[in-house]
Amino acid sequence: MSVLHGPAARGDDIVIRGARVIDPARNVDATLDVVVEGGVISRLDAPGAQHVANGHRIIEAEGLVLAPAFVDPHVHLRAPGREDEETVASGTMAAAAGGYCAVFAMPNTDPVVDSAAVLGALIETARGEAAIPVGFLAAISKGQLGAELTEMGELADHGAAGFSDDGRPVAAAGLMRRALQYSTLTGRPLAVHCEELTLSRDGQVHEGAVAAELGFAGYPSVAESVMVERDLALAAYEGRPLHLLHLSARESVEALRAAQATGVVATAEVTPHHLCLTDEAVRTLDPNVKMNPPLRGEEDRTALVDALRDGTIPAVATDHAPHARHEKEVPFEAAPFGVTGLETSFASLFTHLVRPGVVPLTTLLERMSAGPARVYGLEPPRIAVGASANVVLLDTESEWRVGEEPFRSRSANSWLLGEKLRGRVRLTVADGRLAFER
Amino acid sequence: MGDIHLMRDELRPPVDPPRRHLMSVADLSREDVERLLGTARSLARSLEREMKKLPTLRGRTVVSVFYESSTRTSSSFELAAKRLSADTMSIKASGSAVDKGESLKDTALTLGAYDPDVLVIRHPQIGAPQIMARHTNAHVVNAGDGKHQHPTQALLDLYAMREAFGRLEGLHVAIVGDVLHSRVARSLIQALALVGARVTLVGPPTLIPRGIECMGCSVSTTVDAIADADVVYALRMQRERMQEGANYVPSLREYTALWGVTPDRLRRGQRVMHPGPMNRGVEIDPVVADAEGSLIETQVRAGLVVRMAVLYDLLTQGPTAVPTAAVKDPVAAVAESVA
Numbered sequence: 161m162s163v164l165h166g167p168a169a170r171g172d173d174i175v176i177r178g179a180r181v182i183d184p185a186r187n188v189d190a191t192l193d194v195v196v197e198g199g200v201i202s203r204l205d206a207p208g209a210q211h212v213a214n215g216h217r218i219i220e221a222e223g224l225v226l227a228p229a230f231v232d233p234h235v236h237l238r239a240p241g242r243e244d245e246e247t248v249a250s251g252t253m254a255a256a257a258g259g260y261c262a263v264f265a266m267p268n269t270d271p272v273v274d275s276a277a278v279l280g281a282l283i284e285t286a287r288g289e290a291a292i293p294v295g296f297l298a299a300i301s302k303g304q305l306g307a308e309l310t311e312m313g314e315l316a317d318h319g320a321a322g323f324s325d326d327g328r329p330v331a332a333a334g335l336m337r338r339a340l341q342y343s344t345l346t347g348r349p350l351a352v353h354c355e356e357l358t359l360s361r362d363g364q365v366h367e368g369a370v371a372a373e374l375g376f377a378g379y380p381s382v383a384e385s386v387m388v389e390r391d392l393a394l395a396a397y398e399g400r401p402l403h404l405l406h407l408s409a410r411e412s413v414e415a416l417r418a419a420q421a422t423g424v425v426a427t428a429e430v431t432p433h434h435l436c437l438t439d440e441a442v443r444t445l446d447p448n449v450k451m452n453p454p455l456r457g458e459e460d461r462t463a464l465v466d467a468l469r470d471g472t473i474p475a476v477a478t479d480h481a482p483h484a485r486h487e488k489e490v491p492f493e494a495a496p497f498g499v500t501g502l503e504t505s506f507a508s509l510f511t512h513l514v515r516p517g518v519v520p521l522t523t524l525l526e527r528m529s530a531g532p533a534r535v536y537g538l539e540p541p542r543i544a545v546g547a548s549a550n551v552v553l554l555d556t557e558s559e560w561r562v563g564e565e566p567f568r569s570r571s572a573n574s575w576l577l578g579e580k581l582r583g584r585v586r587l588t589v590a591d592g593r594l595a596f597e598r
Numbered sequence: 599m600g601d602i603h604l605m606r607d608e609l610r611p612p613v614d615p616p617r618r619h620l621m622s623v624a625d626l627s628r629e630d631v632e633r634l635l636g637t638a639r640s641l642a643r644s645l646e647r648e649m650k651k652l653p654t655l656r657g658r659t660v661v662s663v664f665y666e667s668s669t670r671t672s673s674s675f676e677l678a679a680k681r682l683s684a685d686t687m688s689i690k691a692s693g694s695a696v697d698k699g700e701s702l703k704d705t706a707l708t709l710g711a712y713d714p715d716v717l718v719i720r721h722p723q724i725g726a727p728q729i730m731a732r733h734t735n736a737h738v739v740n741a742g743d744g745k746h747q748h749p750t751q752a753l754l755d756l757y758a759m760r761e762a763f764g765r766l767e768g769l770h771v772a773i774v775g776d777v778l779h780s781r782v783a784r785s786l787i788q789a790l791a792l793v794g795a796r797v798t799l800v801g802p803p804t805l806i807p808r809g810i811e812c813m814g815c816s817v818s819t820t821v822d823a824i825a826d827a828d829v830v831y832a833l834r835m836q837r838e839r840m841q842e843g844a845n846y847v848p849s850l851r852e853y854t855a856l857w858g859v860t861p862d863r864l865r866r867g868q869r870v871m872h873p874g875p876m877n878r879g880v881e882i883d884p885v886v887a888d889a890e891g892s893l894i895e896t897q898v899r900a901g902l903v904v905r906m907a908v909l910y911d912l913l914t915q916g917p918t919a920v921p922t923a924a925v926k927d928p929v930a931a932v933a934e935s936v937a
Contacts (some may be wrong), residue, residue: 367807367809368808369809369810369812370809371807372807372809372810372812373809373810374746374784375744377745380808486703489703489729490702490703492723492724494723
């Protein structure tokens with residue numbers, strides 16, 4: 161059973177002419193005409209070839225970059241329960257506008273996705289209203305309370321893409337071990353939010369000089385890294401794969417790298433905000449730089465960038481966390497954790513990492529597409545004849561200001577509001593359908 | 599559903615209009631501090647006269663909103679405003695719409711509708727004064743926001759130290775106690791650094807925030823470190839901030855035994871300060887509090903004149919900081935205007 165759910169595909173016929181086609185997985189970097197017919201890439205031609213069939217949409221893409229569309233391993237669609245903040249429709253529309261052909265939604269909704277009934281209803285919703293295919297994770301523990309395992313077998317049979325208690329850790333090591341053992345049965349990955357709650361406590365901001373000066377309760381790096389080490393040790397002991405959500409600390413990266421070196425099958429993700437910002441941003445007291453895990457120091461940020469570049473961390477995740485405007489228009493400490501990211505991820509990373517020459521464009525494209533696809537066992541999107549069309553057309557010259565155009569997301573709690581970025585998504589084809597065009 | 603449109607002013611960073619506030623000591627320059635202390639000095643002289651009221655802020659409105667209990671700060675702000683002839687209004691969170699769940703933004707919009715000239719706010723959360731500033735047209739004075747800042751306390755402490763020593767530069771101040779939960783400590787460290795004084799923090803390792811030495815102070819976990827300080831500044835053990843089971847210190851008894859400011863730990867000539875309210879017998883020995891070397895009452899008196907100076911400065915100076923020399927002596931200025 162597929163782990164992605166969306167409207168039944170009626171593939172489009174499109175010709176994208178003259179783009180620079182980059183497919184990092186296949187080592188392609190060439191100017192080509194790409195023909196999509198019935199939702200499948202049917203031809204890759206040298207530019208200027210004659211191939212205008214009746215009814216094909218022609219996209220003139222000279223000077224633009226065409227790449228495999230992005231996959232987001234970590235978003236919050238807020239449905240069911242907080243449809244004022246986001247819905248499957250609005251969240252997937254935002255994703256399409258950000259260049260995504262698939263997103264994976266976390267189960268910390270209200271009610272929690274911990275039963276086949278809740279999951280089934282979501283899948284139905286996605287079939288009816290999703291702009292791009294969605295994978296739904298189910299909870300590891302019932303109600304995400306950390307006490308009893310969910311019925312993972314049944315949930316996997318009903319289409320759960322994986323399991324996570326994201327938003328909170330699996331506090332008890334014993335339960336985490338059972339979940340790993342049980343995951344043999346489902347074959348679906350476990351995605352863990354690593355936080356030792358007795359160390360993070362009421363922490364708001366990375367424990368360090370900035371928190372000390374501003375008076376915020378500190379959330380130390382070690383609160384994350386001890387849990388990363390625990391879960392990696394359990395995964396090693398049980399010989400099961402593991403996915404680490406939203407890493408933020410240098411120590412976590414080091415633990416992951418060491419575990420991978422000994423053969424542990426562990427993947428991880430990092431968010432654009434952890435790659436671009438440090439806790440210095442908190443000096444603004446802006447609730448839109450409040451997230452869990454918190455922004456950390458420059459050493460942490462550079463460790464994350466290095467790990468993304470060398471593949472230790474194979475995936476970029478937005479951790480898109482929409483919040484109602486009135487809930488973020490409060491003092492920092494009263495605001496909920498989380499920021500949006502689906503509509504700005506490529507531009508933020510292109511602006512902050514690719515343009516200054518820190519990360520090559522091909523690496524970024526790989527970490528936003530094939531890397532995260534593999535986390536959930538998806539066939540990586542590729543630009544090849546016969547492949548389902550999952551492509552994004554990028555304008556790397558275009559400059560824009562975040563917020564000048566309304567967000568497709570129902571929420572506007574972006575950490576980039578007002579910032580000028582370079583790089584814009586022009587078009588997204590997801591599962592053979594033209595999902596977004598600007 | 600409609601799209602979410604952003605107003606222009608919602609784009610980050612929130613840019614405050616050219617209106618002066620007192621949010622944080624970090625926003626002040628040394629010149630600002632000198633000017634404010636100088637103004638406070640002049641105002642202190644005016645208070646020695648029989649007629650204590652000055653007409654300076656007649657027709658102005660000073661509104662104070664206190665979301666946390668306070669004796670010293672709220673009363674001194676109110677008296678300061680009255681001594682300068684401003685109209686005053688004080689709102690306490692309990693018994694107000696805050697009890698009914700009104701958000702800070704809505705309270706700001708409500709109070710802002712009365713067009714106050716100055717809003718004084720105390721709030722348990724960091725950044726609350728910035729929200730007030732964003733949603734009103736008033737000059738905002740931070741009278742304490744969470745564990746962040748309490749700038750008028752730092753200014754009055756500087757004032758009291760200068761009264762006692764005749765200088766600030768080169769003074770060595772030991773701040774003893776619960777630095778972690780103390781906005782007083784954070785503001786004072788910055789203020790002392792600004793005027794060239796030296797700071798040593800002394801307290802239990804669990805109550806000294808990691809990384810605080812980046813603010814330019816040294817740190818010690820033994821009380822002996824107060825020996826060569828000119829001023830020993832005891833912080834309140836903030837029991838109300840101590841969460842259940844946090845285990846910052848095993849007991850107040852152990853705290854007092856290891857870090858209490860007691861007569862035998864002080865040497866002659868050292869002056870003792872405390873922001874109040876004191877836990878006598880916990881962080882400070884009652885004998886020390888009442889001894890001749892104590893500046894605690896001086897601090898309270900300084901609170902009044904420093905807060906008068908802050909109100910005067912915000913309402914009578916231009917939009918940007920004015921060099922000290924260009925600022926008129928407020929009492930002389932008043933005399934001129936009356937004449």
